[in-house]
Amino acid sequence: xxxxxxxxxxxxxxxxxxxxxxxxxxxxxxxxxxxxxxxxxxxxxxxxxxxxxxxxxxxxxxxxxxxxxxxxxxxxxxxxxxxxxxxxxxxxxxxxxxxxxxxxxxxxxxxxxxxxxxxxxxxxxxxxxxxxxxxxxxxxxxxxxxxxxxxxxxxxxxxxxxxxxxxxxxxxxxxxxxxxxxxxxxxxxxxxxxxxxxxxxxxxxxxxxxxxxxxxxxxxxxxxxxxxxxxxxxxxxxxxxxxxxxxxxxxxxxxxxxxxxxxxxxxxxxxxxxxxxxxxxxxxxxxxxxxxxxxxxxxxxxxxxxxxxxxxxxxxxxxxxxxx
Amino acid sequence: xxxxxxxxxxxxxxxxxxxxxxxxxxxxxxxxxxxxxxxxxxxxxxxxxxxxxxxxxxxxxxxxxxxxxxxxxxxxxxxxxxxxxxxxxxxxxxxxxxxxxxxxxxxxxxxxxxxxxxxxxxxxxxxxxxxxxxxxxxxxxxxxxxxxxxxxxxxxxxxxxxxxxxxxxxxxxxxxxxxxxxxxxxxxxxxxxxxxxxxxxxxxxxxxxxxxxxxxxxxxxxxxxxxxxxxxxxxxxxxxxxxxxxxxxxxxxxxxxxxxxxxxxxxxxxxxxxxxxxxxxxxxxxxxxxxxxxxxxxxxxxxxxxxxxxxxxxxxxxxxxxxx
Numbered sequence: 001x002x003x004x005x006x007x008x009x010x011x012x013x014x015x016x017x018x019x020x021x022x023x024x025x026x027x028x029x030x031x032x033x034x035x036x037x038x039x040x041x042x043x044x045x046x047x048x049x050x051x052x053x054x055x056x057x058x059x060x061x062x063x064x065x066x067x068x069x070x071x072x073x074x075x076x077x078x079x080x081x082x083x084x085x086x087x088x089x090x091x092x093x094x095x096x097x098x099x100x101x102x103x104x105x106x107x108x109x110x111x112x113x114x115x116x117x118x119x120x121x122x123x124x125x126x127x128x129x130x131x132x133x134x135x136x137x138x139x140x141x142x143x144x145x146x147x148x149x150x151x152x153x154x155x156x157x158x159x160x161x162x163x164x165x166x167x168x169x170x171x172x173x174x175x176x177x178x179x180x181x182x183x184x185x186x187x188x189x190x191x192x193x194x195x196x197x198x199x200x201x202x203x204x205x206x207x208x209x210x211x212x213x214x215x216x217x218x219x220x221x222x223x224x225x226x227x228x229x230x231x232x233x234x235x236x237x238x239x240x241x242x243x244x245x246x247x248x249x250x251x252x253x254x255x256x257x258x259x260x261x262x263x264x265x266x267x268x269x270x271x272x273x274x275x276x277x278x279x280x281x282x283x284x285x286x287x288x289x290x291x292x293x294x295x296x297x298x299x300x301x302x303x304x305x306x307x308x309x310x311x312x313x314x315x316x317x318x319x320x321x322x323x324x
Numbered sequence: 325x326x327x328x329x330x331x332x333x334x335x336x337x338x339x340x341x342x343x344x345x346x347x348x349x350x351x352x353x354x355x356x357x358x359x360x361x362x363x364x365x366x367x368x369x370x371x372x373x374x375x376x377x378x379x380x381x382x383x384x385x386x387x388x389x390x391x392x393x394x395x396x397x398x399x400x401x402x403x404x405x406x407x408x409x410x411x412x413x414x415x416x417x418x419x420x421x422x423x424x425x426x427x428x429x430x431x432x433x434x435x436x437x438x439x440x441x442x443x444x445x446x447x448x449x450x451x452x453x454x455x456x457x458x459x460x461x462x463x464x465x466x467x468x469x470x471x472x473x474x475x476x477x478x479x480x481x482x483x484x485x486x487x488x489x490x491x492x493x494x495x496x497x498x499x500x501x502x503x504x505x506x507x508x509x510x511x512x513x514x515x516x517x518x519x520x521x522x523x524x525x526x527x528x529x530x531x532x533x534x535x536x537x538x539x540x541x542x543x544x545x546x547x548x549x550x551x552x553x554x555x556x557x558x559x560x561x562x563x564x565x566x567x568x569x570x571x572x573x574x575x576x577x578x579x580x581x582x583x584x585x586x587x588x589x590x591x592x593x594x595x596x597x598x599x600x601x602x603x604x605x606x607x608x609x610x611x612x613x614x615x616x617x618x619x620x621x622x623x624x625x626x627x628x629x630x631x632x633x634x635x636x637x638x639x640x641x642x643x644x645x646x647x648x
Contacts, residue, residue, distance in 0.1 A: 078618075136484045150584070153479050159586025160460045161622055169616045170580040173498070183616060256494040260474065260584050262483025292493045292507055294402075298485055 007070040009063060011110070012317025013052065014117065015039060015076040017091035020048075022056050024063050025317035029128030031310055033059040045094045049103045057108070072104055072112040073319025075120030075312060080162035084114045111323045117141070117312065119156055119165060121304075122149025123322065124315030125267055129305040136263045139304075140167065140254075142270035145182065146190040146197075152261050168194070172253050193250045195271060198225035201242050213238035229275050243278045250279075251286025258287070258295045269304035269311065276303075331394040333387060335434070336641025337376065338441065339363060339400040341415035344372075346380050348387050349641035353452030355634055357383040369418045373427045381432070396428055396436040397643025399444030399636060404486035408438050435647045441465070441636065443480055443489060445628075446473025447646065448639030449591055453629040460587045463628075464491065464578075466594035469506065470514040470521075476585055492518070496577050516573045519595060522549035525566050537562035553599050567602045574603075575610025582611070582619045593628035593635065600627075 009032070013022040016039060023034035035055050042048035060066055078089040084101025086092065104112040115123075122139035125131040131139070135154040141147040146168030150157040157164045168190035169183055178187020179200065191197050202215055202223045214231045215223055215238055231239035254266055272279055284301055291299075306314055333356070337346040340363060347358035359379050366372035384390055402413040408425025410416065428436040439447075446463035449455040455463070459478040465471040470492030474481040481488045492514035493507055502511020503524065515521050526539055526547045538555045539547055539562055555563035578590055596603055608625055615623075630638055 136488075152476050152481055152483075155477050157476055157585055159476075160588040161586050161619075163618050164460075164584065164586035166583045166616055166618070169583050171576065171614065174496070174576065185614070185616070252495065252498065256580075257584070259490045259493050260488065260581070261481055262485050262488035264484040290495065290509070292490055292509070294487050294490070295485075 007068055009068050010070050010317045010320030011056065011060070011072040012313040012315070012320065013056075013072065013074045013104075014120070014312035014316045015074065015086075015092070016117075016312070017077070020052060021313050022052060022059075023313040023317065024059055024069075025314060025320075027321075029306075029314055031313060032063055034313060035059060040093055043093050045098055045100075045103070048094070049100070049107060053104070053107050060108075066108065066110060069110050069320075071320035071323035072108070072110050073120065073123075073316045073322075074100060074104070074112065074114040075117040075316035075319070076100065076114060077117060079114045079116040079119075081113065081115040081119070081156070081158045082162040084112070086114070113319050113323055115156070115158070115319060116147070116163075117315070118147030119149040119158075120315035120319060121147070121269055121306075121311060122151055122267075122315075123156060123318040124306055124311060125269070125304060126151060127318035127321060128314055130267050130302045131265065134264050136261060137265045137267060138167070138254075138257055138261065138263045139267045139269060140250075142193060142195070142268060142272035144195055146194050150261060167253070167257060170253060170256070172249055189250070189253050193246055193253075193272070195225040198228055198242060198246055198272065199223050201245055202228050202238075205238055205241060205245075209238075211238050211241075215239060225271060229278070232275070232278050240278070243275065244282045246272070247279045247282025248286045251283040252290050254283065254299075254301075255287050255290035255292075255295075258291055258299050262295060263299050265300040265302050267302045267304055269306070273303050274308075331392055333392050334394050334641045334644030335380065335384070335396040336444075336637040336639070336644065337380075337396065337398045337428075338444070338636035338640045339398065339410075339416070340441075340636070341401070344376060345637050346376060346383075347637040347641065348383055348393075349638060349644075351645075353630075353638055355637060356387055358637060359383060364417055367417050369422055369424075369427070372418070373424070373431060377428070377431050384432075390432065390434060393434050393644075395644035395647035396432070396434050397444065397447075397640045397646075398424060398428070398436065398438040399441040399640035399643070400424065400438060401441060403438045403440040403443075405437065405439040405443070405480070405482045406486040408436070410438070437643050437647055439480070439482070439643060440471070441639070442471030443473040443482075444639035444643060445471070445593055445630075445635060446475055446591075446639075447480060447642040448630055448635060449593070449628060450475060451642035451645060452638055454591050454626045455589065458588050460585060461589045461591060462491070462578075462581055462585065462587045463591045463593060464574075466517060466519070466592060466596035468519055470518050474585060475587075491577070491581060494577060494580070496573055513574070513577050517570055517577075517596070519549040522552055522566060522570055522596065523547050525569055526552050526562075529562055529565060529569075533562075535562050535565075539563060549595060553602070556599070556602050564602070567599065568606045570596070571603050571606025572610045575607040576614050578607065578623075578625075579611050579614035579616075579619075582615055582623050586619060587623050589624040589626050591626045591628055593630070597627050598632075
């Protein structure tokens with residue numbers, strides 16, 4: 001991160017399927033101002049960008065004006081760092097390839113870069129959070145899906161095409177018995193370790209066993225990962241079994257990721273990560289049992305240090321410091 | 325690669341369990357002189373280094389002397405780039421941690437760096453072979469074991485500890501039915517796609533089916549991957565099935581590797597890679613069928629362009645150009 005007394009702030013814009021959140025951030029990761037709009041209200045990309053700009057500019061003015069902003073970072077699904085585009089994002093209103101970074105650069109006169117949300121989370125963690133000072137780490141985001149951002153030799157891994165780091169879609173259960181994933185394939189990590197994966201595990205265990213559980217009080221198709229967490233905290237054996245199962249699968253996958261880039265740390269972010277020891281213990285156990293001998297005891301397993309509410313804007317904003 | 329008219333050559337030293345080969349190499353990858361000694365003849369590391377030096381120095385002198393050498397690169401099993409050490413290499417005579425790079429630097433007065441053999445192969449391919457000009461690729465070496473070297477953003481991936489890139493030891497068959505691997509774990513890629521893995525597949529198919537095959541003329545415990553290749557070339561159905569099986573497992577694993585670093589190419593090196601379409605077709609099919617949609621048709625599958633006999637010395641030598 002290159003701080004600059006002349007340009008002490010960056011802007012972060014996080015584009016989600018429901019909300020778009022934007023904020024002004026300083027070098028210590030303090031969010032000075034924040035605003036948001038509903039992403040789905042703007043079916044035309046021009047309307048959308050204009051509305052973000054007209055909401056964002058007053059915040060920029062209130063903090064010293066455009067001249068104080070080093071850059072704008074955008075985190076967006078299917079975001080491509082190299083081209084500054086969003087490409088065929090299924091949960092956003094705009095189809096095809098959208099040259100979003102250029103649109104902001106032109107309208108605001110501030111250099112703008114863009115990447116996918118999990119990569120933004122990783123850069124945020126490196127700039128303001130648990131990965132400060134680290135040159136080699138892997139960020140895993142556990143939400144509705146499972147995302148990842150990989151940092152090697154101090155640089156984000158974008159790959160040849162800008163789309164590297166889809167570790168939610170490595171196959172953890174091969175063959176026809178693998179769970180169907182949202183990507184259309186079978187057996188992906190995401191199908192087991194996302195919030196929906198956890199809920200599905202709950203249903204499968206409740207349907208295939210007679211074990212007593214508080215979770216039986218909830219209609220099977222309405223159980224969420226939050227319900228599982230709350231039951232586990234109260235000592236529910238089935239809920240604990242669900243965490244064991246989820247953590248074991250994730251830990252086995254992480255052991256393979258370690259063989260790839262031998263990171264200093266693996267950092268977990270998102271709802272599931274906040275379940276603490278319930279999920280960290282089975283993950284750590286599975287790593288220890290599955291990792292190749294030369295890696296044993298080396299990679300730290302850490303929880304994100306960014307607050308949930310701030311993480312998306314902080315992550316996106318951190319990209320702004322990287323602009324050369 | 326920084327070429328230098330004053331220092332136009334590098335030295336490559338490849339340390340194998342049986343032989344140590346060393347040579348003088350120019351910027352185009354021509355080996356000007358080459359020599360070798362038997363690794364196992366030297367139980368003391370000092371004797372070994374002295375013998376390599378006394379055999380290597382005349383070659384250096386014949387090519388203009390020490391002043392013409394930019395650096396020495398060493399490829400060795402369990403080699404650590406960061407520390408220049410060989411650490412607990414099971415197939416070498418010297419136990420524990422050996423500070424090999426320093427020993428050569430001191431004796432010859434030439435800067436020396438070291439990495440493992442698969443990483444050296446990747447750097448060799450980037451410097452002289454199929455990966456020239458590539459910034460993102462993965463090298464897979466298919467030999468007695470399965471090794472790998474990963475290049476991202478134009479840099480070798482060594483990881484936090486110097487040992488990154490052990491893709492032969494990701495788990496491709498989970499659970500107790502996975503084949504035992506030389507590393508002591510079960511289900512590693514290496515247990516299926518190394519030369520010994522191929523031979524084991526042959527035995528398994530011959531033992532569990534009644535299919536006719538030329539391979540039945542060979543005692544089951546003596547079948548080698550070369551026998552399988554020769555039978556397949558003659559149209560043997562079982563031999564072809566073995567290649568299908570091996571290529572499918574490797575292709576499935578490569579599809580996962582692509583999700584990690586989205587490389588421009590995956591380059592295969594070693595005996596199995598030389599089987600051509602017999603192995604490339606099932607690998608490519610498995611990649612196409614298993615890779616996430618956004619990566620489809622992107623990563624090229626290539627064969628190494630370095631001659632087998634030269635590759636080890638060339639790979640090690642290429643490290644010499646990287647010295648700063």
